[in-house]
Amino acid sequence: MYIQTSWLGEFFKHSLLLAGAVVVLLPFYLMLSYSMKSPAEIETNTGGFFGAQQIMTDNRCVKVGNPEEDCLKRPIVYNYTAAFKEAPLVRYMLNGVFVTVSIFIIQVIIALPCAYALSKLRFWGRNVVFGMVIFCLLIPVHAIALPLYIMLAKVGLTNTYAALIVPWSISVFGIFLMRQFFMTVPDDLIDAARMDGMSEFSIVWQVMLPTAVPALLAFGIFSVVAHWNDYYWPRVVITGNKDLMTPPLGLRMFKSDMDGNEYGPMMAATTVIVLPLVIIFLLAQRRFIEGITMTGMK
Amino acid sequence: MASIALSRVTKSYGGQSVINGVDLDIHDGEFLTLVGPSGCGKSTTLRIIAGLETQTAGDVSIDGSLVNETRPSLRDLAMVFQSYALYPHLTVRQNLITPLRLRDLNFWERFPLLGHLVPSRRAKMAQIEKEVQLVSETLKIEPLLARKPGQLSGGQRQRVALGRAMVRNPAAFLMDEPLSNLDASLRVHMRAELSALHKKLKTTFVYVTHDQAEALTMSDRIAVMMDGDLLQLGSPEEVYQNPQDIRVAEFIGSPKMNILPGYCDELGNITCAGFSLDGTLEIPSPGPVSVGFRPEHLTLTEPNADQSLAGKLTYKENLGSDVFFHITQEGIEGSIIIRAQPLISTPQQPGDIIHCTPVPGKPLVFGPDGQRLDFKALAQSGTSS
């Protein structure tokens, strides 16, 4: 291009973006920094990023009756051990993994055959079913949480894993996305598979599934990110049972359980919950951004 | 109307050189075609003339004045792009108006909404409308003026793109493979139309294509480019009959020229594929040479004729008006192609051994470096070139 970006212009653009980046990164910086500092440093905003890491006394430990010299810790150690001791963080994380993975697998099992039928099979009522999918796309799942909650309560499923998973088992968006993808797969491929004697069932799982990997990956990233981060639905259906809590809900409980001054452990817990996705994101940035953009609807 | 001159123009992207010092004088009012395989630098050359890219070194001048630092819009050139690059959100009329609006209206007259209040705008817009009308009459696109590019066929878009270039009455037209997105029959038709348009407008046309047939049919002169070098500049006949470089010889002409390995002795006599050519090199260059025969410069002969080239017929390509024989000979890579009249060609069948001789005076000899060598046919051979 002819536009000869001057160095001045480039400098100007970078300074604007840099200013934006500082604001965007501020909470991440604070989160990491607070998770390593002593309460005093947090309150007075001293100690730089890492804090001075001076040995401090763990008051809680003293209160329980331990001799004071056994309760001396570095702030970073104190914050993280307190986080794991005060809240079942590991349990929350395992719940999170279990719930998100289950949701994704069930969504694929339901959506893939349906998308295949809608794109490649001719049957009576196909357009009606597709119309139904389009109609359901208009319903934001968060909006109908209340009736779902009532229905789950009526069958006694609140405060179970099922309550966390079942309402998400159908992803009309997944059906839509997969159908659009399958429309681009040539019919010849399927006809060839039929000539080879494959059943419709094995066509779905042995022919369509492998070709759909890129779209599935995008959908998987979207689904996992959405449900790992989801706070609203767990908040509605899980009341008080810590064994079932997902990371965001657990963090919220941790926040109300802690007394106001425990910023350090609080931020340590936050770091533990936020970091896994952020790290995976940074490792596979391009895929994530593509996945989330591709599935940008909703 | 304008002449355009490039002198020692080079372009490199991060150390990768794509144009290595091109000198080119484009005359006022001529139709000049830059032709070459993809990646040869022809499009880049055109973009440098347009000002869309800046050359790494060298000068571009239009009508004698240096334009190295001049922005594209001030060079008074118009360009037709391969994808036509019409603004999809504007109607055909608005597309045609845009270049004039940007040229003739000042900042305030162009200002959204408020611009309509500037008094001088009305007269200028009326003038612009008139010019658009004129051009759309010339190109017969009046019925399309209210449509958007998305509602047009490929051929219609092509016309609109031409129209957008024409409204400004530029000093020269630059065209970057403008026909390559059309289907085959339309492309042939548009060649004739473009030639007619050039005759009518009498403006300089610089045309880029990878299709040697387009270059041969439309141009006043052809510039053959390869690997960033300008290999030969000349009229279509000259480039076809008298290629100065083996790469030009191979690129221009379809089917391709046959190139056979040959050998030159101390006296300048040349032997090739088992027979000797009836002629000598002006300046003998003993050693291996390459000999080129165009398919139409080989004629079928009787088996007993002396000095004939013999080979096995592998494939008969019948195009109706012509028949091309593909023959192979042991020790020669690929096949040799011979053009024959359909009437003479009937008896031969694939598998037969057939014989041919070159038309005297027509073989072209190239040295080991690919440069053309001066080869003179013997005087007694009846036909002179």
Place this chain on the structure above:
Amino acid sequence: MGRSKAHYWFVGPAILLMLLLLIAPVVVAAALSMTDYSLGNSGFNWIGWENYEKLFTRRSYSKMFTASLTYVLLVVPISVALGLGSALLISSLRIGGELYKAIFFLPVMATLLAMAIVWEFALNPIVGVVNDILRSGCDKSVIYGFLSGSWLGYDPLESWYGSACEKKFPLWLGDRKYALGTIAFIGIWQAFGFNMVLYLAGLTSVPRELYQAAQMDGADSAWERFKLVTWPMLGPTHVFVITISSIRSFQVFDTVEALTEGGPSKSTYVMIYAMFEKGVRQNLLGMGSAITIVFLIFVLILTLVQVYFVNRKVHY
């Protein structure tokens, strides 16, 4: 055709689940919105439009609509503008574009609830860094002069910054004048990277030849080319980004629930939070369902507007 009854097995489960988990709840909500139903009660009474009447007459609900609409009207324009702005800047950079892209996208990925808690700490009026930073500018004359507008000839004490330096900086989430704005700020912080990525995708789909054609046509300045090519070519992206942002910001919940619980004095009482509070906390499921239905209608309208615009641009 003999070969397949397969489609019954393929679409059957999906149809069943759609009916059960998406369509039935809408019907149930519509029905319950006409009742005074509560979980645990044996029966309920049909009370007609009473819930809706309350919804449109009571002050607390008018506060709810105000909060939701204000939130949307703050978050959507700003996050869309920031998204477009950063996309334009990033796409015109020579180096470093990928880095900024990753940074700005980070909040989209990070658990919103967790980051909301961090923001709450940062915005804490006593120990939070935000007020700390603002306060530290008060005694640096350059910053003070700039932010208080005295360089423009205003009386520094009249300005927001000047008077805040004099008295005290806002409580942010604890002040009803600032709470919704602060929640919206977090919403913008979280959402604009998403819009940026959509705009970047939109920008790469603009053919380069169009820009070159614009240059040949005499669009010499970047602004002229933006007007002639970039802005109109982004048309479909605009529609998409604006609708998505609107629907998403209508659904704001995490930040409100964790940071303000609808307060102070209902200034952040947004719809989904109201639905949660009425329906789940107070067990007033009839009322909650009425809010659900109104919310669904809002989203439907937004989607129809989108469809209208998408169809209008079909000739692209």
